[in-house]
Amino acid sequence: MALEPIVLAKSISKTFSGIRVLDNVNFDICTGEVHALIGENGAGKSTLVKIISGVYFPTTGTIAVDGSQVHFRSPHAARGAGIALIHQEPLTFQDLNVTENLYLGHTRVGKNPFLNWTDLYRKTDDLLENLGVRMRSRDPVRGMSIADQQMIEIASALSQNARVIIMDEPTAALSHGEVTTLFEMIRRLKEQGKAIVFIGHRLDEILEIADRITVLRDGALVGECPTAGTTTDTLVHMMINRSIKELIVKETVPIGEVILETRGLTYPGQYYDINIKVRKGEIVGMAGLVGAGRSETASAIFGTQPAFSGEVFVRGEKVNIKTPLEAMKKGIAMVSEDRARTGLITAFSISFNMTFAVLRNIVSKFGFVKSKKEDELVKKYVKYLNVRMRGADQSVRELSGGNQQKVVIAKWLLTESDVLILDEPTRGIDVGAKMEVYKLINELAKQGKAILMISSELPEILQLSDRVYVMSDGHVTAEFNRDELDGQKIMTAASTTRHRSVV
Ligand SMILES: Nc1ncnc2c1ncn2[C@@H]1O[C@H](COP(=O)(O)OP(=O)(O)OP(=O)(O)O)[C@@H](O)[C@H]1O
Ligand SMILES: [Mg+2]
Structure with missing residues (x-):
C-alpha cells in the first residue's frame, strides 16, 4: 500500500528554559495508517504532538502539511488544517448535550442566532452512527464515562473535517471493553482514509492497533519500524535500552493481623x-x-x-x-x-x-x-x-x-x-x-x-x-x-x- 504523508515534521527540536526536550526528531503521518509513538515517561511524546497540533511552536525544525510548510500559531490553526489533538482528559462541557458540545466549540453561535439545530442534531446522529457509537445527539454529557466523552471529542474533530487525529494515551482511563470499542472505531477511521497517531504505554495495545511504530528516548528518535514482525521485547529494548528480564517478582512476606x-x-x-x-x-x-x-x-x-x-x-x-x-x-x-x-x-x-x-x-x-x-x-x-x-x-x-x-x-x-x-x-x-x-x-x-x-x-x-x-x-x-x-x-x-x- 502506497501511503502518502499528510504531515511531515522534520528535524524538530524543542527547548524549555534552556533544556532540550526534543532533539532533531523526524515524524510523518500518513493517510489510512495508525502511527504509534512510544517511549519512557518524559521522552518527549506529548511535546512532539503538541508541536504538530499547534499547542507549542518548535524551537527549530519544520512542519509541512500536504507538502507545504505551515506555521501553526494555535491549536485552532492546526484544526483548520485538519489536525486534531484528542486530550486524555476530555474537555467537554458537562451541562450541555452531545450536539451542543460538538458545535458550540467551533461555530460562532454568538454571531449566528439562526443556527439550524434540527439540522445539527441530524448531522450529529449521522456522525455518531458512522463512528459506530451508541450515543445519540440529544444525550446529556453529565454522567457519561470518560470513554464516551472521548468519543465526543473524536466526533467533534470529525465534524470539523479533521484528517489527522492524534490521541495522547487515549486508553489510560478505559476499561477493557471500552478499549475494544475505541479500537473498532480507530480501524473504521483508518478505512475512511484518516491518519491516526496513537500514544500509549501498553505495548500489547500498540502491537494490536498500530501499523507503524516510532520510538523516542530522551527526546531523540531511536527508530521507526513496521508493527509486523515486531515484538514487545524489541520495543522495550528500543525504549529503555535494556531488556526486562523477570517481569514482577513477588516476595514472600509474613502476613500479620x-x-x-x-x-x-x-x-x-x-x-x-x-x-x-x-x-x-x-x-x-x-x-x-x-x-x-x-x-x-x-x-x-x-x-x-x-x-x-x-x-x-x-x-x-x-x-x-x-x-x-x-x-x-x-x-x-x-x-x-x-x-x-x-x-x-x-x-x-x-x-x-x-x-x-x-x-x-x-x-x-x-x-x-x-x-x-x-x-x-x-x-x-x-x-x-x-x-x-x-x-x-x-x-x-x-x-x-x-x-x-x-x-x-x-x-x-x-x-x-x-x-x-x-x-x-x-x-x-x-x-x-x-x-x-x-x-x-x-x-x-x-x-x-x-x-x-x-x-x-x-x-x-x-x-x-x-x-x-x-x-x-x-x-x-x-x-x-x-x-x-x-x-x-x-x-x-x-x-x-x-x-x-x-x-
Ligand atoms: N511546559 C514545559 N516546561 C518545561 N518543561 C517541560 C514542559 N513541558 C514538557 N516539559 C519537559 O519535556 C520533557 C518531555 O515531556 P513530555 O510531556 O513530552 O513527555 P512524554 O513522553 O509525553 O511523557 P509521559 O509518557 O510521561 O506522558 C519532560 O522532561 C518534561 O519535563
Ligand atoms: Mg505525555
Missing part, C-alpha cells in the same frame, strides 16, 4: 455490602472493570466520599472517617486514580507536592517545620522512581504526565502510613518505571504495611496480590487466595453483571 476491615459498606448506586479485610504485610488486589465501584469504595475508606452505611475498622477499632485528613490521622494513605485533579497542586514544586501531606501532619503537632530528613526522603524517592526533572524545585506542571504520577506516588509513600490504598498505581507509567513501582509495593509490604491495590491490569493483580477481591457492578463477586489466582476466573467474576450491561 488485620489492619483494615470494612463491614457492609454501601452507597446505593455505587457499591453494596462491601466486606473486605487487609492484613499487615498483605497486598490485596481489587480487580474488576472500570465502573465496578472499586474507586468509590476506596473513596469511602479514605473519606473523600463517605459511605451511606456500613463500618470501617482500623486495627480493630471502629473509625468514623469523613475526610482524607481524618483518614491520614488514622494512618491511611491513598494514591488516587485521578491524580491530576486530586493528587497534585501543579503550580507548586515537586518537593512541595511530595512533602505536603507529611507537612500537614507535622504542622498540626509542631507548627511549620521542614526537616532535613524530608529533603533526603524527597531525594531518595525521586531517584528510586527515576523522576525526570531539572530539580526538586521545578513546578509539577512542567513534568511529563508519567512523571507527575510518580510524584503523587512518592507523596503518599512519604507519609509512612500503615494502610496504603493504591488506585491504578501504574496508570500512564512507562515499563521501566512500572518495575520500580512494583519493587516499591513489595518493599512496602515487607515493611508491614497493609496494601489495597485497585488495578485494571490483570498481570499486575496476578503477580503482586496475596489475595484478590473481584468487584462487578458494585458488588464483590469473588475472592481468591494467591494459590487459586487465575486470569480467566477473575475476568469471569469481573463481568458477572446483575442489572447493568458491560460496555
